[in-house]
Amino acid sequence: xxxxxxxxxxxxxxxxxxxxxxxxxxxxxxxxxxxxxxxxxxxxxxxxxxxxxxxxxxxxxxxxxxxxxxxxxxxxxxxxxxxxxxxxxxxxxxxxxxxxxxxxxxxxxxxxxxxxxxxxxxxxxxxxxxxxxxxxxxxxxxxxxxxxxxxxxxxxxxxxxxxxxxxxxxxxxxxxxxxxxxxxxxxxxxxxxxxxxxxxxxx
Amino acid sequence: xxxxxxxxxxxxxxxxxxxxxxxxxxxxxxxxxxxxxxxxxxxxxxxxxxxxxxxxxxxxxxxxxxxxxxxxxxxxxxxxxxxxxxxxxxxxxxxxxxxxxxxxxxxxxxxxxxxxxxxxxxxxxxxxxxxxxxxxxxxxxxxxxxxxxxxxxxxxxxxxxxxxxxxxxxxxxxxxxxxxxxxxxxxxxxxxxxxxxxxxxxxxxxxxxxxxxxx
Numbered sequence: 001x002x003x004x005x006x007x008x009x010x011x012x013x014x015x016x017x018x019x020x021x022x023x024x025x026x027x028x029x030x031x032x033x034x035x036x037x038x039x040x041x042x043x044x045x046x047x048x049x050x051x052x053x054x055x056x057x058x059x060x061x062x063x064x065x066x067x068x069x070x071x072x073x074x075x076x077x078x079x080x081x082x083x084x085x086x087x088x089x090x091x092x093x094x095x096x097x098x099x100x101x102x103x104x105x106x107x108x109x110x111x112x113x114x115x116x117x118x119x120x121x122x123x124x125x126x127x128x129x130x131x132x133x134x135x136x137x138x139x140x141x142x143x144x145x146x147x148x149x150x151x152x153x154x155x156x157x158x159x160x161x162x163x164x165x166x167x168x169x170x171x172x173x174x175x176x177x178x179x180x181x182x183x184x185x186x187x188x189x190x191x192x193x194x195x196x197x198x199x200x201x202x203x
Numbered sequence: 204x205x206x207x208x209x210x211x212x213x214x215x216x217x218x219x220x221x222x223x224x225x226x227x228x229x230x231x232x233x234x235x236x237x238x239x240x241x242x243x244x245x246x247x248x249x250x251x252x253x254x255x256x257x258x259x260x261x262x263x264x265x266x267x268x269x270x271x272x273x274x275x276x277x278x279x280x281x282x283x284x285x286x287x288x289x290x291x292x293x294x295x296x297x298x299x300x301x302x303x304x305x306x307x308x309x310x311x312x313x314x315x316x317x318x319x320x321x322x323x324x325x326x327x328x329x330x331x332x333x334x335x336x337x338x339x340x341x342x343x344x345x346x347x348x349x350x351x352x353x354x355x356x357x358x359x360x361x362x363x364x365x366x367x368x369x370x371x372x373x374x375x376x377x378x379x380x381x382x383x384x385x386x387x388x389x390x391x392x393x394x395x396x397x398x399x400x401x402x403x404x405x406x407x408x409x410x411x412x413x414x415x416x417x418x
Contacts, residue, residue, distance in 0.1 A: 005389050012382035012389075019379035023372065048288045050228025052254045053352055058225070062347040076347070100352070103228060105253040105288050120346060133348065175348075188346035195332070196354040 049106035049167075051196040056081075057098040061175050061192065069179045073134075073148055076175040080143065095141035096174045100194055104168040112137075112162035112171050113195040113203035116154045120177075122186035130154050130190070132178040137162050141172035151176055158195060158203035165199075225258035227282070227354050229333040230291045235359035243299045246358075249291035250333050252282040261334050262294045264358070268329035271360055272298040296331075304364045313373050319364035327362070330355040 056078040064077050082097035102110045114135065120128040131153040136146035139162075151174075152159070162171035195203060230249040238244040250260050261279045264272055275298035282292065304322050306315045332355040396404075 005393055009386050009389050012385045016379050016382040016386065019375040019382065023375045023379065046230055046232040047234070047356060048228060048230035048249075048251070048291070049354065050226050050251060050253050050288070051352060051354055052226025053350060057350055060347050060349045101226075103226060103253045105228070105251070107288075116348065120348070122346075186346075189349065191349045191351060194350065194352045196352070197330075198356060201330075201355075201357055 047108055047198060049108050049110050049196065049198065050103035051110060051112075051194075052101050052103070053194065054097060054099045054101070057100070057173065061098070063175075063177050066177075066179055069183055070181040071177070071179045073151070073176040074179065076177070079174045079176075082141070094143040096146065096172050098174070099141070099170040099172045100162065100165075100196070101170050102165050102167055102196070106167045109167065109199040110162075110165045110196045111160055111199050111201065111203075112165065113158040113197060114154065114161040115158045115193050116156055117191045117193065118156065120188035120190045122184065122188050124184070124186060126184040126186055126188070128177070128179060128183060128188050130156055132180070133175065133190075134178075135161065135173055135175050137171050137173050139165065139169060139171060141170075146172055146174045148174070148176060154192070158193075160203060161194075163199070225256040225282075225284075225335065226252050226254035227258065227260055227333050227335045227352060228252060228286075228288060228291070229331075229354045229356055230288055231331065231356045231358075234357060235361065237361040237363055238300050239363045239365050240300055240304055241302050241365075243297065245295055245297040246331070247293045247295050248331055248333070248356075249293050250280065250282055251286045251288050251291035252284060253287055255284050257284045258282050258335050260294075262296050263332050263334060264296070264298075265330040265332060265355070268327055268358065268360060271300060271303065271325075271327045271362060273301055274299045294333075300360075300362055303362050309369065310374070314369055314371055316369045317365065317367050319366040322364050324364065325362045327360045329358055329360075331358045 062077040063074060066074060076098070078097045080094045080096065082093070082095040100112055116130045116133065119130045120133060133154045134151040135154060136148065136150040136152065138146040138150075152161075161173070165171045197203060228251040230251060232249075233246055236244065236246060248262055250262070252258060252260075258281075259279050260282050262277045264275065275296060277296050278294065280292065280294050286292065303325055304317055304319065306317050308315050332353050334353040335351060
């Protein structure tokens, strides 16, 4: 037993030592031996832009109480409640008080994208389809602009809703809601996301 | 008169608060990154808010990059008001890049090697997004839509392939573990009985051999 045991111990101790050495060697190989000599040319190009929403847009898009259905192109509460909004050629009343602004502290023009997270949904899980909520945008606003005839239905994927908004410029928004006849009486809510991207980039 | 002034000041204050808005700004100086597969890396976009109200923001990546920038961890950071682009705050986003290149395997998937020949560098395009916290809605009547905003800039991730020969790390570790176990077992069996018992057994064995020799 003693002699055989000694042989076994010697063989497996040798295997153990070999494995440990090879493991350490693997580690060194992974780390690598590369040496380089380089000279560099440095240039830093930065792109920056900032956006914000008007106060009424920040507070959410409200449609108030609808007492009789069906309705088509029901105005959002803030579609026409702005006073003295500065626009092309002067100031305007009854313009929209919902807009997105590109900060003057930006070095690129901006495109805006918009999407809804889901259909307008009540706490009882009744829904008003996402395509029933629509919007229009324009770089100026007055009693008619953005036009309801330019309205586009919202979707759950981002789509461009403002193009090439200049530094310091605004993208004015109006929203409308269609409510089908069979809609259950309830409070309906969803979330709209607005994303600013550098002009030309995808949403 | 004093009461009237006080009411005017309170009204003006409320008006100022209601007119104040928070914004988000994103400054990128690194629109593309190159990283070796299997390694960890970080990018540091900068956030700023040149508007009158502070806001909480978080950096996330778009869905297109979620397969290649895994285990990423981003912090929520408060952006103070009136932060200019020159004072933009860095927000570190660290991640791990998984193994994306084709491998050859031995013994199931225990031993592998990577041959980068004929495997062009993989490039992933997506966006880095700075999100603000959501706004609210009164939700009266037919309800309405809460709003939130974000800004994004393109990010290109190039994953470099690192050629390597057969990686026997697991095999060596297994051999070391197995041989250590066998050596330990043999030594345990040898030394588990007390020394005097072992000597007595050895003595008895020798005596038996001597008897055999006498015969």
